Amino acid sequence: MIDATDSSSTRPYLIRALYEWCTDNGFTPFVAVLVDETVRVPNEYVKDGEIVLNISFDATSSLQLGNEFIEFKGRFGGVARDILVPVNRVLAIYARENGQGMAFPMLAASESTASEPHPTETKPTTLSSVSKHSEKHTTTATKPPGGTKPSLTRIK
């Protein structure tokens, strides 16, 4: 029996899948990120330890959705910045327009400062109904809908 911890994470594959789904449907893919020292983003856009990034084709250049990192150049307040996000810091990817997408399990920011969470100890994700929200999204970095937790999602 091969243990699940021997396999690579499904997360980057699911991120790419939801990105493709958003693009095919004309939606804007947003990624919510739990920021720590491994995440390279403009700190002034981080709120409550999190940042939401617009990773749509129009909002980025040189976007790479790799198995280990999400990388792109984005404009923040008119200034181009290099963004680097380890895939294991992604809290969720969802469509700006309706909140549909997927959330991923993550230890809370306060718990994860001491050490990286063990894959075997991550909590299973519970997908719940979409909570509608009507926040303005005028910049590449936006506030996660609903406060500190990203909008959860419904698979249909």
Next chain:
Amino acid sequence: MIDATDSSSTRPYLIRALYEWCTDNGFTPFVAVLVDETVRVPNEYVKDGEIVLNISFDATSSLQLGNEFIEFKGRFGGVARDILVPVNRVLAIYARENGQGMAFPMLAASESTASEPHPTETKPTTLSSVSKHSEKHTTTATKPPGGTKPSLTRIK
């Protein structure tokens, strides 16, 4: 606000993502299907209204993981058969070797005979820990692990 029902299903995107993850990790992708008259599979391998199909590269030919249908030719008892599975009949896709993958919401077989489930009425998927199982998988069609419900999955 665009309603979620206006968008296409994320399911085929997630199926392709997990298929790719299995393949990249050397795992065997299994698909559990809730059979009805829209599903074209060998009836003699359907048990309790479900069938589990090995959709690995080695077990199939002409595999197409489309947005509407999964199609391939598979061998059942040495005989090549054309398989057609509407994506909305897929209960789960997971790695044979460790059960990791993803389950999808579905009305029970008895409820779905009258009419197709409305996308807006589907239940959210709850992902739970992998339940280990050690069943033999010697043919293309196999019994779903753990009885009528597919093995659920953990995203890490």
